[in-house]
Amino acid sequence: MRTTILTTMKLRLTVTLSMLMLLSTLVYGQLPINESPATVLGPGTFSEGTTLSDQDLDCYDMVTLTATITNTGSVAIEAGSSVTWNLNGSDVTSAGVLGNLPVGVSVFVTHTFSVTEGDTYTALLNGDNVDTNGDEAEQITLDSYSVTGTDFEPTLTCPSDVTINTAPDNVCSAQYTIPVITTAEPGRCSEGTITVTVNGSGALPGQSINLVTGLTNNLVYSVTNDNGTYTCSYTVVVEDDDDPYIVGGSCPSDITNTAIGAGVCTSEASWTNPALDDNCSIASAVVVFSGSPVALPTNIPISSNGGGVTSADFYPGVTTATLVVTDEAGNVFNSCTWTITTPADTEAPVVTCPTDVTGLSCEEAIPAAFNVSNGTDFAALTGASLSDNCDALSDLVVTYTDSGTQTLCAGGTITRT
Numbered sequence: 024m025r026t027t028i029l030t031t032m033k034l035r036l037t038v039t040l041s042m043l044m045l046l047s048t049l050v051y052g053q054l055p056i057n058e059s060p061a062t063v064l065g066p067g068t069f070s071e072g073t074t075l076s077d078q079d080l081d082c083y084d085m086v087t088l089t090a091t092i093t094n095t096g097s098v099a100i101e102a103g104s105s106v107t108w109n110l111n112g113s114d115v116t117s118a119g120v121l122g123n124l125p126v127g128v129s130v131f132v133t134h135t136f137s138v139t140e141g142d143t144y145t146a147l148l149n150g151d152n153v154d155t156n157g158d159e160a161e162q163i164t165l166d167s168y169s170v171t172g173t174d175f176e177p178t179l180t181c182p183s184d185v186t187i188n189t190a191p192d193n194v195c196s197a198q199y200t201i202p203v204i205t206t207a208e209p210g211r212c213s214e215g216t217i218t219v220t221v222n223g224s225g226a227l228p229g230q231s232i233n234l235v236t237g238l239t240n241n242l243v244y245s246v247t248n249d250n251g252t253y254t255c256s257y258t259v260v261v262e263d264d265d266d267p268y269i270v271g272g273s274c275p276s277d278i279t280n281t282a283i284g285a286g287v288c289t290s291e292a293s294w295t296n297p298a299l300d301d302n303c304s305i306a307s308a309v310v311v312f313s314g315s316p317v318a319l320p321t322n323i324p325i326s327s328n329g330g331g332v333t334s335a336d337f338y339p340g341v342t343t344a345t346l347v348v349t350d351e352a353g354n355v356f357n358s359c360t361w362t363i364t365t366p367a368d369t370e371a372p373v374v375t376c377p378t379d380v381t382g383l384s385c386e387e388a389i390p391a392a393f394n395v396s397n398g399t400d401f402a403a404l405t406g407a408s409l410s411d412n413c414d415a416l417s418d419l420v421v422t423y424t425d426s427g428t429q430t431l432c433a434g435g436t437i438t439r440t
Contacts, residue, residue: 271298
């Protein structure tokens, strides 16, 4: 019969336990879990200290049970003292023999075993003769805890959302290579295969696919193991950053008109528009006018494909025409410009003089209404008219000279020109 004898303490034995999770070969770099469980303080004395918590470990993990045994007494531990690991009720290989362990010396005792899914393991660290004073002592359990094998779910991490530009070869799409991703913590009992879909259609990691503009492309990665299916997703958007361009012909040359038409203040000019294209589609094409003439033609829309002949009337001066082409993405081509030069107005105004004034009294002055200086007032005189092919009446300047004599009460004629 084994009996625990409590006597004057001559030995002090300290046991420090720890559990270290070791992963199977070439797996995923999981960090070890370290615990610090019970300490035996002396003969017949046991303190729980910090006890190992139960652990859920991934299947096929290798678990190493480690104990640090230190003689903290005043004499060497006597022969026959030992510690043993017990796993699920069965002693495993003796963890270590402590006989004659010198004071202050430590030994490390370990046991390693593998964990399989769904199984639970109870591990005990038992000690024989570790708290006696030379007499046989009953075996005591220094610490215990359990380990359960679990098939963890895999963890997928997708890239962030991506925006790419169209390819530089005038196409309305871009090539995109689907990234190859791995599970950060795969379920090693039933790891599964990673698959990917693009807008609901199957694809392969590493595959190069063609994505068009105008769509938000949804990429979904999936991996399935015995515990279920796990997914992550992100989007890829293709943006058109290419300007429209001229594909046939060239930008019109500068135009010089020879004269404005009779009775009008403009001269017509015509040009052939170049052919246009875009990697995607053109939203609008417009000829825009700028410059210093008194008036400019209204902007003229042309075909989105370009081509055709366009005409407009131009006032004297230099007018700049710019072909502005905008595609559906808002990219603008506006580097095609040319000038239209129209000569100055050389046509004189058309004038009808007012009706002659008669019957003025002796030494009476010419009526003030006839002393006009602008075309509007002149045209208001009885019998008068005035017009010009370019200028408004208010812009015409009227000057005059008088000739002839009028003697004191002798009568006479004054001619105003």
